Amino acid sequence: MMRFFEKLGADVLYQVNQIGRMGIFLFYSAISIVMPPYKVFPVVKQIYHIGARSVFVILFTGVFTGMVLGLQGYNTLSKFGAEGLLGTAVALSLIRELGPVMAALMVTGRAGSAICAEIGIMRISEQIDGRPGVHGY
Numbered sequence: 001m002m003r004f005f006e007k008l009g010a011d012v013l014y015q016v017n018q019i020g021r022m023g024i025f026l027f028y029s030a031i032s033i034v035m036p037p038y039k040v041f042p043v044v045k046q047i048y049h050i051g052a053r054s055v056f057v058i059l060f061t062g063v064f065t066g067m068v069l070g071l072q073g074y075n076t077l078s079k080f081g082a083e084g085l086l087g088t089a090v091a092l093s094l095i096r097e098l099g100p101v102m103a104a105l106m107v108t109g110r111a112g113s114a115i116c117a118e119i120g121i122m123r124i125s126e127q128i129d130g131r132p133g134v135h136g137y
Contacts (some may be wrong), residue, residue, distance in 0.1 A: 050111040057106045065102060066094055 069090045077083050122128045 049114070050107065054107045054110050057110050058103045061102050061106050062094060062099065065098060066090055069093060
């Protein structure tokens, strides 16, 4: 019975320690945002790279998803004689339901893979060292 409470106490202390470390990291991150030197250009560059350059991929995916929804919706709506509602149904389903999910997936896939490739190239060219314990951490 004592082992159970010892393990429970150790787990609770570990979780509290991790929450504290995350809080300290969040604090230092928030402070570094407002402290000089202000590095606006790298932030704008990342916004452009992640956001603006993903617009074509998002539009391309949205167009083809809309065409598939239109094709499937037409088959269903033609049975009831409601083909006139097809445009509204596709627009509402894309804008409300599928649009945000598809946009998030496309941005994550495009920008995430680019960032991952960039980090991989930096690792191969030894610009960064990913081995733990090398710098005393």
